[in-house]
Amino acid sequence: MKIAITRLENKAAGDRALCASYGHDCYTVSPLRADIRMERVALFVDAVHxxxxxxxxxxxxxxAGIIAPRLTRWPRVIAIGPKTAEILRESGIEAEVLPAFYSRDFVPYLGDWLxxxxxxxxxxxxxxxxxxxxITAAGGKFHEERIYALVPTDEExxxxxADAVLFTSAMSYRKARWQPRDDLLLVAIGDVTADAMQAGGHPPAVVGDGSLAGTLDALNRYREGA
Structure with a gap:
Protein backbone atom coordinates (compact mmCIF):
# COMPACT_ATOMS: atom_id res chain seq x y z
CA MET A 1 0.00 0.00 0.00
CA LYS A 2 1.00 3.63 -0.42
CA ILE A 3 0.59 5.32 2.96
CA ALA A 4 0.45 9.04 3.70
CA ILE A 5 1.89 9.57 7.20
CA THR A 6 1.32 12.78 9.14
CA ARG A 7 4.67 14.14 10.28
CA LEU A 8 6.22 17.48 11.01
CA GLU A 9 8.16 18.73 8.00
CA ASN A 10 11.64 17.17 7.75
CA LYS A 11 10.93 14.82 10.68
CA ALA A 12 10.19 11.60 8.80
CA ALA A 13 13.69 10.10 8.75
CA GLY A 14 13.51 6.34 8.58
CA ASP A 15 9.79 6.13 7.81
CA ARG A 16 10.22 4.97 4.25
CA ALA A 17 12.73 2.24 5.09
CA LEU A 18 10.52 1.00 7.92
CA CYS A 19 7.44 0.97 5.70
CA ALA A 20 9.36 -0.93 3.03
CA SER A 21 10.31 -3.58 5.58
CA TYR A 22 6.58 -4.20 6.06
CA GLY A 23 5.93 -4.27 2.31
CA HIS A 24 4.59 -0.73 1.88
CA ASP A 25 5.60 2.63 0.46
CA CYS A 26 4.96 5.87 2.32
CA TYR A 27 5.34 9.61 2.09
CA THR A 28 4.94 12.53 4.47
CA VAL A 29 2.01 14.90 4.76
CA SER A 30 2.31 17.79 7.22
CA PRO A 31 -0.77 19.25 8.88
CA LEU A 32 1.49 20.88 11.50
CA ARG A 33 4.83 22.63 11.68
CA ALA A 34 7.04 23.20 14.70
CA ASP A 35 7.84 26.73 15.88
CA ILE A 36 10.98 26.24 18.01
CA ARG A 37 11.48 28.58 20.97
CA MET A 38 15.24 28.70 21.25
CA GLU A 39 15.28 30.85 24.38
CA ARG A 40 13.34 28.12 26.19
CA VAL A 41 15.65 25.47 24.80
CA ALA A 42 18.60 27.33 26.31
CA LEU A 43 16.83 27.69 29.67
CA PHE A 44 16.09 23.98 29.82
CA VAL A 45 19.62 22.93 28.85
CA ASP A 46 21.07 25.25 31.51
CA ALA A 47 18.76 23.72 34.11
CA VAL A 48 19.92 20.21 33.18
CA HIS A 49 23.54 21.26 33.49
CA ALA A 64 15.04 14.75 21.82
CA GLY A 65 16.61 15.97 18.59
CA ILE A 66 16.65 19.57 19.82
CA ILE A 67 17.88 19.06 23.37
CA ALA A 68 20.18 16.02 23.27
CA PRO A 69 22.98 17.49 21.08
CA ARG A 70 23.27 20.42 23.51
CA LEU A 71 23.75 18.33 26.65
CA THR A 72 27.15 17.55 28.14
CA ARG A 73 25.71 15.81 31.20
CA TRP A 74 22.36 14.33 32.11
CA PRO A 75 20.53 12.37 34.81
CA ARG A 76 18.32 9.32 34.29
CA VAL A 77 16.63 9.60 30.89
CA ILE A 78 13.31 8.09 29.79
CA ALA A 79 12.15 7.96 26.16
CA ILE A 80 8.52 7.48 25.23
CA GLY A 81 9.38 5.02 22.46
CA PRO A 82 12.14 3.44 20.37
CA LYS A 83 12.33 6.25 17.79
CA THR A 84 12.88 8.82 20.52
CA ALA A 85 15.49 6.57 22.14
CA GLU A 86 17.26 6.23 18.79
CA ILE A 87 17.49 10.02 18.42
CA LEU A 88 18.92 10.31 21.95
CA ARG A 89 21.44 7.55 21.26
CA GLU A 90 22.80 9.57 18.34
CA SER A 91 23.99 12.09 20.94
CA GLY A 92 25.44 9.40 23.19
CA ILE A 93 22.49 9.28 25.59
CA GLU A 94 21.24 5.80 26.47
CA ALA A 95 17.61 6.11 27.49
CA GLU A 96 15.15 3.72 29.06
CA VAL A 97 12.09 3.11 26.89
CA LEU A 98 8.57 2.91 28.26
CA PRO A 99 6.96 -0.53 27.88
CA ALA A 100 4.05 1.08 26.02
CA PHE A 101 4.34 4.19 23.91
CA TYR A 102 2.15 6.64 25.82
CA SER A 103 3.00 9.36 28.34
CA ARG A 104 0.36 7.88 30.66
CA ASP A 105 2.75 4.96 31.21
CA PHE A 106 5.51 7.18 32.59
CA VAL A 107 4.33 7.30 36.22
CA PRO A 108 3.50 3.57 36.51
CA TYR A 109 6.89 2.76 34.97
CA LEU A 110 8.85 4.78 37.55
CA GLY A 111 6.54 3.98 40.47
CA ASP A 112 7.86 4.80 43.95
CA TRP A 113 11.14 6.08 42.51
CA LEU A 114 9.34 9.34 41.63
CA ILE A 135 3.71 12.89 38.66
CA THR A 136 2.36 15.06 41.46
CA ALA A 137 0.09 12.30 42.77
CA ALA A 138 3.11 9.97 42.89
CA GLY A 139 4.94 12.44 45.15
CA GLY A 140 7.18 13.86 42.45
CA LYS A 141 7.72 17.30 40.99
CA PHE A 142 8.05 18.40 37.39
CA HIS A 143 9.45 21.23 35.34
CA GLU A 144 7.72 21.38 31.98
CA GLU A 145 9.49 23.54 29.37
CA ARG A 146 7.35 24.09 26.30
CA ILE A 147 10.18 24.47 23.82
CA TYR A 148 8.08 24.51 20.67
CA ALA A 149 4.59 25.25 19.43
CA LEU A 150 2.68 23.16 16.92
CA VAL A 151 1.22 25.44 14.27
CA PRO A 152 -1.28 24.29 11.61
CA THR A 153 0.12 24.52 8.10
CA ASP A 154 -3.42 25.04 6.72
CA GLU A 155 -2.38 23.06 3.64
CA GLU A 156 -4.69 20.34 2.38
CA ALA A 162 -2.58 7.35 -1.15
CA ASP A 163 -4.23 4.04 -0.34
CA ALA A 164 -4.18 4.88 3.37
CA VAL A 165 -3.60 7.84 5.66
CA LEU A 166 -1.90 7.25 9.01
CA PHE A 167 -2.50 9.91 11.64
CA THR A 168 0.36 9.98 14.15
CA SER A 169 -1.32 12.10 16.84
CA ALA A 170 -4.70 13.39 17.88
CA MET A 171 -3.63 16.94 17.09
CA SER A 172 -2.39 16.03 13.61
CA TYR A 173 -5.88 14.65 12.93
CA ARG A 174 -7.79 17.54 14.47
CA LYS A 175 -5.77 20.20 12.62
CA ALA A 176 -5.57 18.42 9.27
CA ARG A 177 -7.33 19.64 6.16
CA TRP A 178 -8.15 16.62 4.02
CA GLN A 179 -10.79 14.98 1.87
CA PRO A 180 -12.01 11.53 2.96
CA ARG A 181 -12.62 8.92 0.26
CA ASP A 182 -14.52 5.65 0.43
CA ASP A 183 -11.42 3.77 -0.73
CA LEU A 184 -9.00 5.56 1.64
CA LEU A 185 -8.05 3.38 4.61
CA LEU A 186 -7.93 5.34 7.86
CA VAL A 187 -5.20 4.37 10.33
CA ALA A 188 -4.47 5.66 13.85
CA ILE A 189 -1.05 5.22 15.45
CA GLY A 190 -2.64 4.49 18.82
CA ASP A 191 -5.78 4.60 20.89
CA VAL A 192 -5.57 8.30 21.82
CA THR A 193 -5.47 9.24 18.15
CA ALA A 194 -8.18 6.69 17.41
CA ASP A 195 -10.44 8.27 20.03
CA ALA A 196 -10.00 11.69 18.42
CA MET A 197 -10.77 10.27 14.98
CA GLN A 198 -13.85 8.47 16.31
CA ALA A 199 -15.07 11.68 17.95
CA GLY A 200 -14.47 13.56 14.69
CA GLY A 201 -16.57 11.15 12.67
CA HIS A 202 -13.69 9.29 10.99
CA PRO A 203 -13.26 6.01 12.91
CA PRO A 204 -10.02 4.28 11.92
CA ALA A 205 -10.04 0.80 10.46
CA VAL A 206 -6.63 0.09 11.98
CA VAL A 207 -5.29 1.15 15.38
CA GLY A 208 -1.62 0.70 16.28
CA ASP A 209 0.18 0.42 19.59
CA GLY A 210 1.57 3.97 19.59
CA SER A 211 4.61 3.19 17.43
CA LEU A 212 4.96 3.25 13.66
CA ALA A 213 6.31 -0.30 13.56
CA GLY A 214 3.44 -1.59 15.67
CA THR A 215 0.94 0.25 13.49
CA LEU A 216 2.37 -1.23 10.29
CA ASP A 217 2.21 -4.66 11.90
CA ALA A 218 -1.45 -4.04 12.81
CA LEU A 219 -2.09 -2.87 9.25
CA ASN A 220 -0.67 -6.07 7.80
CA ARG A 221 -2.71 -8.21 10.18
CA TYR A 222 -5.81 -6.22 9.19
CA ARG A 223 -5.12 -6.84 5.51
CA GLU A 224 -4.53 -10.52 6.07
CA GLY A 225 -7.93 -10.76 7.68
CA ALA A 226 -9.69 -8.51 5.18
Missing part, protein backbone atom coordinates in the same frame (compact mmCIF):
# COMPACT_ATOMS: atom_id res chain seq x y z
CA UNK A 50 22.81 22.73 36.93
CA UNK A 51 21.56 19.29 38.04
CA UNK A 52 18.06 20.58 38.71
CA UNK A 53 16.44 17.34 37.52
CA UNK A 54 16.62 13.76 38.72
CA UNK A 55 15.16 12.51 35.47
CA UNK A 56 14.43 13.73 31.94
CA UNK A 57 11.37 12.54 30.04
CA UNK A 58 11.32 12.95 26.26
CA UNK A 59 7.77 12.59 25.00
CA UNK A 60 8.64 12.58 21.29
CA UNK A 61 11.57 12.50 18.91
CA UNK A 62 11.51 16.23 18.13
CA UNK A 63 12.49 17.55 21.59
CA UNK A 115 8.66 10.29 45.24
CA UNK A 116 10.67 13.37 46.16
CA UNK A 117 12.27 13.62 42.71
CA UNK A 118 11.98 16.23 39.96
CA UNK A 119 11.37 15.42 36.31
CA UNK A 120 12.40 17.74 33.47
CA UNK A 121 10.09 17.55 30.46
CA UNK A 122 10.89 19.45 27.24
CA UNK A 123 7.85 19.23 25.02
CA UNK A 124 5.31 20.88 22.77
CA UNK A 125 3.02 23.68 23.86
CA UNK A 126 0.12 21.25 24.20
CA UNK A 127 -1.57 20.52 27.54
CA UNK A 128 -1.00 17.11 29.12
CA UNK A 129 -2.62 17.34 32.55
CA UNK A 130 -2.79 13.56 32.94
CA UNK A 131 1.00 13.25 32.91
CA UNK A 132 1.64 16.21 35.20
CA UNK A 133 -1.10 15.34 37.68
CA UNK A 134 0.19 11.77 37.76
CA UNK A 157 -3.09 16.92 2.71
CA UNK A 158 -2.07 15.43 -0.63
CA UNK A 159 -3.93 12.13 -0.49
CA UNK A 160 -4.93 11.56 -4.11
CA UNK A 161 -2.25 8.89 -4.61
Missing amino acids: RNEFDCLFFTSALP RGRTVGIPRADVPNPGLLDG LALDD
Whole structure:
Protein backbone atom coordinates (compact mmCIF):
# COMPACT_ATOMS: atom_id res chain seq x y z
CA MET A 1 0.00 0.00 0.00
CA LYS A 2 1.00 3.63 -0.42
CA ILE A 3 0.59 5.32 2.96
CA ALA A 4 0.45 9.04 3.70
CA ILE A 5 1.89 9.57 7.20
CA THR A 6 1.32 12.78 9.14
CA ARG A 7 4.67 14.14 10.28
CA LEU A 8 6.22 17.48 11.01
CA GLU A 9 8.16 18.73 8.00
CA ASN A 10 11.64 17.17 7.75
CA LYS A 11 10.93 14.82 10.68
CA ALA A 12 10.19 11.60 8.80
CA ALA A 13 13.69 10.10 8.75
CA GLY A 14 13.51 6.34 8.58
CA ASP A 15 9.79 6.13 7.81
CA ARG A 16 10.22 4.97 4.25
CA ALA A 17 12.73 2.24 5.09
CA LEU A 18 10.52 1.00 7.92
CA CYS A 19 7.44 0.97 5.70
CA ALA A 20 9.36 -0.93 3.03
CA SER A 21 10.31 -3.58 5.58
CA TYR A 22 6.58 -4.20 6.06
CA GLY A 23 5.93 -4.27 2.31
CA HIS A 24 4.59 -0.73 1.88
CA ASP A 25 5.60 2.63 0.46
CA CYS A 26 4.96 5.87 2.32
CA TYR A 27 5.34 9.61 2.09
CA THR A 28 4.94 12.53 4.47
CA VAL A 29 2.01 14.90 4.76
CA SER A 30 2.31 17.79 7.22
CA PRO A 31 -0.77 19.25 8.88
CA LEU A 32 1.49 20.88 11.50
CA ARG A 33 4.83 22.63 11.68
CA ALA A 34 7.04 23.20 14.70
CA ASP A 35 7.84 26.73 15.88
CA ILE A 36 10.98 26.24 18.01
CA ARG A 37 11.48 28.58 20.97
CA MET A 38 15.24 28.70 21.25
CA GLU A 39 15.28 30.85 24.38
CA ARG A 40 13.34 28.12 26.19
CA VAL A 41 15.65 25.47 24.80
CA ALA A 42 18.60 27.33 26.31
CA LEU A 43 16.83 27.69 29.67
CA PHE A 44 16.09 23.98 29.82
CA VAL A 45 19.62 22.93 28.85
CA ASP A 46 21.07 25.25 31.51
CA ALA A 47 18.76 23.72 34.11
CA VAL A 48 19.92 20.21 33.18
CA HIS A 49 23.54 21.26 33.49
CA ARG A 50 22.81 22.73 36.93
CA ASN A 51 21.56 19.29 38.04
CA GLU A 52 18.06 20.58 38.71
CA PHE A 53 16.44 17.34 37.52
CA ASP A 54 16.62 13.76 38.72
CA CYS A 55 15.16 12.51 35.47
CA LEU A 56 14.43 13.73 31.94
CA PHE A 57 11.37 12.54 30.04
CA PHE A 58 11.32 12.95 26.26
CA THR A 59 7.77 12.59 25.00
CA SER A 60 8.64 12.58 21.29
CA ALA A 61 11.57 12.50 18.91
CA LEU A 62 11.51 16.23 18.13
CA PRO A 63 12.49 17.55 21.59
CA ALA A 64 15.04 14.75 21.82
CA GLY A 65 16.61 15.97 18.59
CA ILE A 66 16.65 19.57 19.82
CA ILE A 67 17.88 19.06 23.37
CA ALA A 68 20.18 16.02 23.27
CA PRO A 69 22.98 17.49 21.08
CA ARG A 70 23.27 20.42 23.51
CA LEU A 71 23.75 18.33 26.65
CA THR A 72 27.15 17.55 28.14
CA ARG A 73 25.71 15.81 31.20
CA TRP A 74 22.36 14.33 32.11
CA PRO A 75 20.53 12.37 34.81
CA ARG A 76 18.32 9.32 34.29
CA VAL A 77 16.63 9.60 30.89
CA ILE A 78 13.31 8.09 29.79
CA ALA A 79 12.15 7.96 26.16
CA ILE A 80 8.52 7.48 25.23
CA GLY A 81 9.38 5.02 22.46
CA PRO A 82 12.14 3.44 20.37
CA LYS A 83 12.33 6.25 17.79
CA THR A 84 12.88 8.82 20.52
CA ALA A 85 15.49 6.57 22.14
CA GLU A 86 17.26 6.23 18.79
CA ILE A 87 17.49 10.02 18.42
CA LEU A 88 18.92 10.31 21.95
CA ARG A 89 21.44 7.55 21.26
CA GLU A 90 22.80 9.57 18.34
CA SER A 91 23.99 12.09 20.94
CA GLY A 92 25.44 9.40 23.19
CA ILE A 93 22.49 9.28 25.59
CA GLU A 94 21.24 5.80 26.47
CA ALA A 95 17.61 6.11 27.49
CA GLU A 96 15.15 3.72 29.06
CA VAL A 97 12.09 3.11 26.89
CA LEU A 98 8.57 2.91 28.26
CA PRO A 99 6.96 -0.53 27.88
CA ALA A 100 4.05 1.08 26.02
CA PHE A 101 4.34 4.19 23.91
CA TYR A 102 2.15 6.64 25.82
CA SER A 103 3.00 9.36 28.34
CA ARG A 104 0.36 7.88 30.66
CA ASP A 105 2.75 4.96 31.21
CA PHE A 106 5.51 7.18 32.59
CA VAL A 107 4.33 7.30 36.22
CA PRO A 108 3.50 3.57 36.51
CA TYR A 109 6.89 2.76 34.97
CA LEU A 110 8.85 4.78 37.55
CA GLY A 111 6.54 3.98 40.47
CA ASP A 112 7.86 4.80 43.95
CA TRP A 113 11.14 6.08 42.51
CA LEU A 114 9.34 9.34 41.63
CA ARG A 115 8.66 10.29 45.24
CA GLY A 116 10.67 13.37 46.16
CA ARG A 117 12.27 13.62 42.71
CA THR A 118 11.98 16.23 39.96
CA VAL A 119 11.37 15.42 36.31
CA GLY A 120 12.40 17.74 33.47
CA ILE A 121 10.09 17.55 30.46
CA PRO A 122 10.89 19.45 27.24
CA ARG A 123 7.85 19.23 25.02
CA ALA A 124 5.31 20.88 22.77
CA ASP A 125 3.02 23.68 23.86
CA VAL A 126 0.12 21.25 24.20
CA PRO A 127 -1.57 20.52 27.54
CA ASN A 128 -1.00 17.11 29.12
CA PRO A 129 -2.62 17.34 32.55
CA GLY A 130 -2.79 13.56 32.94
CA LEU A 131 1.00 13.25 32.91
CA LEU A 132 1.64 16.21 35.20
CA ASP A 133 -1.10 15.34 37.68
CA GLY A 134 0.19 11.77 37.76
CA ILE A 135 3.71 12.89 38.66
CA THR A 136 2.36 15.06 41.46
CA ALA A 137 0.09 12.30 42.77
CA ALA A 138 3.11 9.97 42.89
CA GLY A 139 4.94 12.44 45.15
CA GLY A 140 7.18 13.86 42.45
CA LYS A 141 7.72 17.30 40.99
CA PHE A 142 8.05 18.40 37.39
CA HIS A 143 9.45 21.23 35.34
CA GLU A 144 7.72 21.38 31.98
CA GLU A 145 9.49 23.54 29.37
CA ARG A 146 7.35 24.09 26.30
CA ILE A 147 10.18 24.47 23.82
CA TYR A 148 8.08 24.51 20.67
CA ALA A 149 4.59 25.25 19.43
CA LEU A 150 2.68 23.16 16.92
CA VAL A 151 1.22 25.44 14.27
CA PRO A 152 -1.28 24.29 11.61
CA THR A 153 0.12 24.52 8.10
CA ASP A 154 -3.42 25.04 6.72
CA GLU A 155 -2.38 23.06 3.64
CA GLU A 156 -4.69 20.34 2.38
CA LEU A 157 -3.09 16.92 2.71
CA ALA A 158 -2.07 15.43 -0.63
CA LEU A 159 -3.93 12.13 -0.49
CA ASP A 160 -4.93 11.56 -4.11
CA ASP A 161 -2.25 8.89 -4.61
CA ALA A 162 -2.58 7.35 -1.15
CA ASP A 163 -4.23 4.04 -0.34
CA ALA A 164 -4.18 4.88 3.37
CA VAL A 165 -3.60 7.84 5.66
CA LEU A 166 -1.90 7.25 9.01
CA PHE A 167 -2.50 9.91 11.64
CA THR A 168 0.36 9.98 14.15
CA SER A 169 -1.32 12.10 16.84
CA ALA A 170 -4.70 13.39 17.88
CA MET A 171 -3.63 16.94 17.09
CA SER A 172 -2.39 16.03 13.61
CA TYR A 173 -5.88 14.65 12.93
CA ARG A 174 -7.79 17.54 14.47
CA LYS A 175 -5.77 20.20 12.62
CA ALA A 176 -5.57 18.42 9.27
CA ARG A 177 -7.33 19.64 6.16
CA TRP A 178 -8.15 16.62 4.02
CA GLN A 179 -10.79 14.98 1.87
CA PRO A 180 -12.01 11.53 2.96
CA ARG A 181 -12.62 8.92 0.26
CA ASP A 182 -14.52 5.65 0.43
CA ASP A 183 -11.42 3.77 -0.73
CA LEU A 184 -9.00 5.56 1.64
CA LEU A 185 -8.05 3.38 4.61
CA LEU A 186 -7.93 5.34 7.86
CA VAL A 187 -5.20 4.37 10.33
CA ALA A 188 -4.47 5.66 13.85
CA ILE A 189 -1.05 5.22 15.45
CA GLY A 190 -2.64 4.49 18.82
CA ASP A 191 -5.78 4.60 20.89
CA VAL A 192 -5.57 8.30 21.82
CA THR A 193 -5.47 9.24 18.15
CA ALA A 194 -8.18 6.69 17.41
CA ASP A 195 -10.44 8.27 20.03
CA ALA A 196 -10.00 11.69 18.42
CA MET A 197 -10.77 10.27 14.98
CA GLN A 198 -13.85 8.47 16.31
CA ALA A 199 -15.07 11.68 17.95
CA GLY A 200 -14.47 13.56 14.69
CA GLY A 201 -16.57 11.15 12.67
CA HIS A 202 -13.69 9.29 10.99
CA PRO A 203 -13.26 6.01 12.91
CA PRO A 204 -10.02 4.28 11.92
CA ALA A 205 -10.04 0.80 10.46
CA VAL A 206 -6.63 0.09 11.98
CA VAL A 207 -5.29 1.15 15.38
CA GLY A 208 -1.62 0.70 16.28
CA ASP A 209 0.18 0.42 19.59
CA GLY A 210 1.57 3.97 19.59
CA SER A 211 4.61 3.19 17.43
CA LEU A 212 4.96 3.25 13.66
CA ALA A 213 6.31 -0.30 13.56
CA GLY A 214 3.44 -1.59 15.67
CA THR A 215 0.94 0.25 13.49
CA LEU A 216 2.37 -1.23 10.29
CA ASP A 217 2.21 -4.66 11.90
CA ALA A 218 -1.45 -4.04 12.81
CA LEU A 219 -2.09 -2.87 9.25
CA ASN A 220 -0.67 -6.07 7.80
CA ARG A 221 -2.71 -8.21 10.18
CA TYR A 222 -5.81 -6.22 9.19
CA ARG A 223 -5.12 -6.84 5.51
CA GLU A 224 -4.53 -10.52 6.07
CA GLY A 225 -7.93 -10.76 7.68
CA ALA A 226 -9.69 -8.51 5.18
